[in-house]
Amino acid sequence: xxxxxxxxxxxxxxxxxxxxxxxxxxxxxxxxxxxxxxxxxxxxxxxxxxxxxxxxxxxxxxxxxxxxxxxxxxxxxxxxxxxxxxxxxxxxxxxxxxxxxxxxxxxxxxxxxxxxxxxxxxxxxxxxxxxxxxxxxxxxxxxxxxxxxxxxxxxxxxxxxxxxxxxxxxxxxxxxxxxxxxxxxxxxxxxxxxxxxxxxxxxxxxxxxxxxxxxxxxxxxxxxxxxxxxxxxxxxxxxxxxxxxxxxxxxxxxxxxxxxxxxxxxxxxxxxxxxxxxxxxxxxxxxxxxxxxxxxxxxxxxxxxxxxxxxxxxxxxxxxxxxxxxxxxxxxxxxxxxxxxxxxxxxxxxxxxxxxxxxxxxxxxxxxxxxxxxxxxxxxxxxxxxxxxxxxxxxxxxxxxxxxxxxxxxxxxxxxxxxxxxxxx
Amino acid sequence: xxxxxxxxxxxxxxxxxxxxxxxxxxxxxxxxxxxxxxxxxxxxxxxxxxxxxxxxxxxxxxxxxxxxxxxxxxxxxxxxxxxxxxxxxxxxxxxxxxxxxxxxxxxxxxxxxxxxxxxxxxxxxxxxxxxxxxxxxxxxxxxxxxxxxxxxxxxxxxxxxxxxxxxxxxxxxxxxxxxxxxxxxxxxxxxxxxxxxxxxxxxxxxxxxxxxxxxxxxxxxxxxxxxxxxxxxxxxxxxxxxxxxxxxxxxxxxxxxxxxxxxxxxxxxx
Numbered sequence: 253x254x255x256x257x258x259x260x261x262x263x264x265x266x267x268x269x270x271x272x273x274x275x276x277x278x279x280x281x282x283x284x285x286x287x288x289x290x291x292x293x294x295x296x297x298x299x300x301x302x303x304x305x306x307x308x309x310x311x312x313x314x315x316x317x318x319x320x321x322x323x324x325x326x327x328x329x330x331x332x333x334x335x336x337x338x339x340x341x342x343x344x345x346x347x348x349x350x351x352x353x354x355x356x357x358x359x360x361x362x363x364x365x366x367x368x369x370x371x372x373x374x375x376x377x378x379x380x381x382x383x384x385x386x387x388x389x390x391x392x393x394x395x396x397x398x399x400x401x402x403x404x405x406x407x408x409x410x411x412x413x414x415x416x417x418x419x420x421x422x423x424x425x426x427x428x429x430x431x432x433x434x435x436x437x438x439x440x441x442x443x444x445x446x447x448x449x450x451x452x453x454x455x456x457x458x459x460x461x462x463x464x465x466x467x468x469x470x471x472x473x474x475x476x477x478x479x480x481x482x483x484x485x486x487x488x489x490x491x492x493x494x495x496x497x498x499x500x501x502x503x504x505x506x507x508x509x510x511x512x513x514x515x516x517x518x519x520x521x522x523x524x525x526x527x528x529x530x531x532x533x534x535x536x537x538x539x540x541x542x543x544x545x546x547x548x549x550x551x552x553x554x555x556x557x558x559x560x561x562x563x564x565x566x567x568x569x570x571x572x573x574x575x576x577x578x579x580x581x582x583x584x585x586x587x588x589x590x591x592x593x594x595x596x597x598x599x600x601x602x603x604x605x606x607x608x609x610x611x612x613x614x615x616x617x618x619x620x621x622x623x624x625x626x627x628x629x630x631x632x633x634x635x636x637x638x639x640x641x642x643x644x645x646x647x648x649x650x651x652x653x654x655x656x657x658x659x660x661x662x663x664x665x666x667x668x669x670x671x672x673x674x675x676x677x
Numbered sequence: 678x679x680x681x682x683x684x685x686x687x688x689x690x691x692x693x694x695x696x697x698x699x700x701x702x703x704x705x706x707x708x709x710x711x712x713x714x715x716x717x718x719x720x721x722x723x724x725x726x727x728x729x730x731x732x733x734x735x736x737x738x739x740x741x742x743x744x745x746x747x748x749x750x751x752x753x754x755x756x757x758x759x760x761x762x763x764x765x766x767x768x769x770x771x772x773x774x775x776x777x778x779x780x781x782x783x784x785x786x787x788x789x790x791x792x793x794x795x796x797x798x799x800x801x802x803x804x805x806x807x808x809x810x811x812x813x814x815x816x817x818x819x820x821x822x823x824x825x826x827x828x829x830x831x832x833x834x835x836x837x838x839x840x841x842x843x844x845x846x847x848x849x850x851x852x853x854x855x856x857x858x859x860x861x862x863x864x865x866x867x868x869x870x871x872x873x874x875x876x877x878x879x880x881x882x883x884x885x886x887x888x889x890x891x892x893x894x895x896x897x898x899x900x901x902x903x904x905x906x907x908x909x910x911x912x913x914x915x916x917x918x919x920x921x922x923x924x925x926x927x928x929x930x931x932x933x934x935x936x937x938x939x940x941x942x943x944x945x946x947x
Binding site: 407408410413414424425427428429430431523524525526543546547549551555558559562566 | 703704705706707829833834836838840842843845846847848849850910912913914915916917
């Protein structure tokens with residue numbers, strides 16, 4: 253009942269290698285089936301995202317024996333030579349594998365610390381493997397615990413709470429002023445990559461109306477179509493400015509595009525309702541004095557970058573808290589695992605002792621001539637009672653005492669001690 | 678019984694304040710919910726403290742400084758809880774709870790009233806007092822909300838995004854909450870004052886207008902009505918309206934303290 257993990261991620265492999273070893277949903281299913289049919293693993297789960305490809309499994313033998321076979325399988329499955337994969341792959345066993353997965357689910361192992369998407373990806377990978385019947389009691393428990401860790405870390409720490417990109421920081425700031433954006437409108441000037449990022453964030457946050465204005469109408473049409481927006485003709489400030497609550501500018505221009513007078517007139521026409529301007533242009537697209545107008549909030553690219561830097565620091569400060577949650581859950585999982593294994597071990601020990609008892613009776617008691625059949629049955633019964641009373645105490649303590657389960661470092665060592673592995677083989 | 682109830686109420690309010698502070702700092706939803714629950718528990722116990730105090734009087738315990746302060750704290754808590762549930766926003770709890778706690782504890786520390794109880798009984802008078810104190814509580818709440826607005830607005834304008842700013846309610850929600858609170862205050866002070874006139878008429882068969890309290894109350898009514906109008910429609914919405922709301926509260930504070938204690942012959946602590 254050991255756990256093995258073989259994989260690579262953004263820390264160990266460049267994108268050229270990661271993209272060759274990534275799994276589509278179909279490939280993940282096929283890999284799971286092959287791993288089980290070839291007898292490499294009894295339970296399997298493939299977790300593949302843009303930053304990692306990992307195979308979790310429960311091997312029939314010990315995890316360390318199984319790892320080389322698993323690496324070879326990955327190499328053959330993706331037709332990538334082992335010398336390419338060799339330095340990128342990592343292997344984790346048992347407690348380390350559990351800890352790694354819990355850190356992944358918590359967002360601690362992500363490229364963007366605390367990102368939320370990874371928890372959904374872990375959930376999806378588990379759902380696929382579970383539906384396929386590739387998981388068993390160990391991986392079921394492991395991945396359910398991982399999802400719990402992810403939820404706890406997000407609920408109990410600030411790891412994923414603050415925006416980490418300029419676009420999301422800007423949209424979150426707009427929410428500081430207006431609250432939910434469901435009944436708000438936004439105007440985006442420019443149709444470049446950063447504008448698109450902001451538009452995606454605004455749509456994610458449920459903005460009610462979206463206007464796009466760009467010098468090239470073609471590009472504006474494309475963006476508007478993709479994000480269900482409306483295109484406004486470039487330069488019609490009098491018509492465009494009074495309506496939106498959020499204005500995003502990312503235009504390449506030598507001079508400011510939005511001048512104080514135009515914004516002032518717009519504010520008059522909107523009865524001074526608050527306006528949030530996100531100036532992402534360089535040189536700046538919004539006149540520097542616009543921020544002094546009443547109820548107008550202007551944030552430029554430097555302001556937003558500074559907020560992102562503060563947020564990154566704030567997230568890093570949460571790492572110890574998140575790690576402590578991970579460790580708690582690792583302890584809980586290992587205790588459960590040890591409990592299951594130890595109870596199994598006690599059962600195996602009982603079977604072995606009964607066999608020894610039978611041999612003993614055959615060899616020693618059978619030769620005592622004066623014993624009647626009733627006496628022999630009585631001796632067998634008494635020996636059974638002694639065996640049960642010897643095993644009952646430890647079995648009960650293993651079920652009831654978590655600390656005791658944690659103290660037992662290696663169930664394999666106990667198996668060796670009682671010669672159970674030798675018997676098994 | 679009285680002492681145990683008093684201590685339990687203080688503990689409930691103090692724990693609620695601690696939980697609201699943790700919620701403001703960390704944003705943990707469960708802590709916020711527990712803060713609300715403890716505030717509700719504190720208000721229930723506070724009610725029984727008031728009831729115990731007014732035992733025998735069969736009315737609101739407004740005859741002394743204790744009653745006025747304690748009732749004010751209770752109504753402040755009740756108004757806040759109503760607004761919190763209505764607007765689904767509990768970030769301001771940490772700023773309101775200190776007032777409730779201080780008024781509740783200070784009421785117990787207030788010296789015994791040496792003046793004889795006024796010749797004032799009956800439901801009309803009780804409504805007059807209770808509604809006016811509720812109005813003062815609502816105005817206090819709107820002042821706290823407006824101050825929070827001004828602080829947050831200043832931070833946002835100066836691009837100083839500390840930890841707490843991400844936790845405070847959005848500016849527009851603070852404005853709405855403040856307006857809701859003022860609306861409650863306006864309705865209560867109008868009806869409460871009408872009950873007062875009715876009670877005076879029943880007592881003396883004439884309407885009396887010779888108390889400075891009337892002028893101040895009328896001024897408060899006008900100022901808040903002006904705020905309510907300006908905050909919604911004109912160039913005043915935002916920080917200007919919030920500043921006006923804070924200024925209005927200064928007049929309310931004068932009405933509740935200086936005017937009651939030194940200028941009015943008919944009003945003591947309400």
